[in-house]
Amino acid sequence: MKDITKKYSNGEVTIVWKPEVCKHSEICFHGLPEVFDPKAKPWINADGSTTDRIMQQVKKCPSGALTFYLNDEADKATEITASSLSETVPNGPRLIYGNVLIKNAAGEETPFHMVTAMCRYGSSSNMPYCDGTHITNGYKDTQ
Known part of the structure; x- marks a missing residue:
């Protein structure tokens, strides 16, 4: 790509x-x-x-x-800290804010900074990440 x-x-x-x-x-x-x-x-x-x-x-x-x-x-150095926050979006993904290192089943690691959206429904074609499929599938949280 x-x-x-x-x-x-x-x-x-x-x-x-x-x-x-x-x-x-x-x-x-x-x-x-x-x-x-x-x-x-x-x-x-x-x-x-x-x-x-x-x-x-x-x-x-x-x-x-x-x-x-x-x-x-723009010219200043950016310091990356290790703090993070996890938030569940109603009827949507789990958002993880901060510096995160995601390791898949094959052991491949992907670093993320800022925000990472994780699928909570198992319907994403880009697991474990949210691709918005829950919207087209009409998924709603059961509470």
């Missing part, structure tokens, strides 16, 4: 999009359609909202396909 990275900036913040990582959860454009519009070209309009709202929305991306950096901090 081709490693594509696209960047969109409003002068203060740069949104980084890696399409090959995207799992199409649609959280981005349902939460901030004035910035993320899948029908527009380009689909990201970094001037569509404030820097704070853009950062808040990008942080919700479950796959990590969307990230951001503040332009005035």
Whole structure:
């Protein structure tokens, strides 16, 4: 798969999009359609909202396909800490925030930073990661 990275900036913040990582959860454009519009070209309009709202929305991306950096901090070194947080999305994946090393049954390791979305339903075609299949299958939590 081709490693594509696209960047969109409003002068203060740069949104980084890696399409090959995207799992199409649609959280981005349902939460901030004035910035993320899948029908527009380009689909990201970094001037569509404030820097704070853009950062808040990008942080919700479950796959990590969307990230951001503040332009005035782009040259500063980033320190990675070992803290993490796990959160269950109602009728959705388990989100793991932080630095995570996922090891599959074959022993292959994949490092993740920011957010990782793990499938809770066993229906993903990209196990153990969420690919949004639960949405099309209409899966609902039983409580």
